[in-house]
Amino acid sequence: MPTPRQHLRNAAGFALVWAAAGVAHRVRFRTMGSVPRTGPVIVVANHLTMTDPLAVARVAIGHRRFPHFLAMQEVFGWPGVGSLARATGQIPVARGSASAAAALDLASEHLSKGHLVALYPEGRLTTEPDLMPGPARTGAARLALRHPEAPVIPVGTWGPQQGTEHIWHRHTACLSVGPAVDLSPWAGRTDEAAAREVTAAVMAAIRDQIAVAQEMWHTR
Template sequence: MPRPMPAGFKTAAFFIKPILLGVTRRDWSGGENLPTDTGFIAVSNHMTYADPFTLAHYLYDHGQAPHFLAKASLFDIPLAGRGLRGLDQVPVHRGSARAKDAVDAAAKLLQRGDSIAVFPEGTLTRDPELWPMMARTGAARMALDYDVPVVPIAQWGAQHLLDPYGKRPHLIPPKKVIVRAGAPVDLSEFRGPDRDIDTLRRATDRIMGSLTAMLEDIRGEKAPAVAWDMRREDGGR
């Protein structure tokens, strides 16, 4: 059975969940793929700032307390920051001496049997058709370092609640949101002491390949053969 839900998450859900129930029509599936006997990393695609709410809703409905790696600046907002800390959310200090703090905090959650939720792309997708982009290697690194499963969770529909980079939500009529968890990604061939950046990249590509394939099934469309890559000087593919 899942771990007992902490009281803070129940309190947050008391206020937030009725709103989400009112503005969405939910198509949840794959909950049987969420481990209940170990910590795990939930990875999801990222299209809009509404994604964390729909992903958190899905995880909460399946008995998992949603812990996110979130931008450190959010923790500086007086009321929001206090709430995030109270719910064991993890601040990410990118490009600073404190960047490792997020990994250490996430490790503690995983080692005590909790799940953490990660958007491996690191930001909203820049793909014009909202397909997943080339991802960062952090989720794969944590999974291999701490020997925990990675569960891909594809979602589609949250972008109708809030446009990518939009600030004005579209709450009426309720929007259909599909969230589906897949089987843990097999990373066994990448485990071992001699991991280099190429190994992490291949493990990350496998994770994102699973996630993209699930999204293809949900959308009934084929993703581009090459993922959007923000590192390219000419942009895109």
């Protein structure tokens, strides 16, 4: 059970994320599926900018859930941001190192406690010319196979843009939250082939939600 101090930190995190998301973006979201109010949840999304985790976090908070993101290790060294990330249980990822797998173990611990874990399967910002997700890593799939009790909720984001212009102008961020990905064909499997197949299914679900988010953005 969370301690009173952790409840206080989470409450501060809720307030700060909500405010910061409003500064970075005009957040609009639509829920096509359902994010459970309790129990373990895995949220997966495409990654357009360094600030879109704030928009995804606002969506989670809009469902009365506090997100625990897998974030690059460097974020934890940023003044202020790093302290808040550590205090609210965000998960550092040492990308490209042998210890990167430890982040999945920590994420697994959060799921075992009934938390919501959010991550970007690409493991980096989208670099494709059409801004659609590129090749994905299998981390999210391996986490999902390890925790079949945790629904995998795809989120498609459209609107925010990376670059210096983004620093000075608030972009509208449209997000579509889809229904849980059906992983029943891989029940009981944790092998590498299953991880690759689940990754493909997860990315297809994200792309479906991006299409909805694009429509939201064009008709906003």
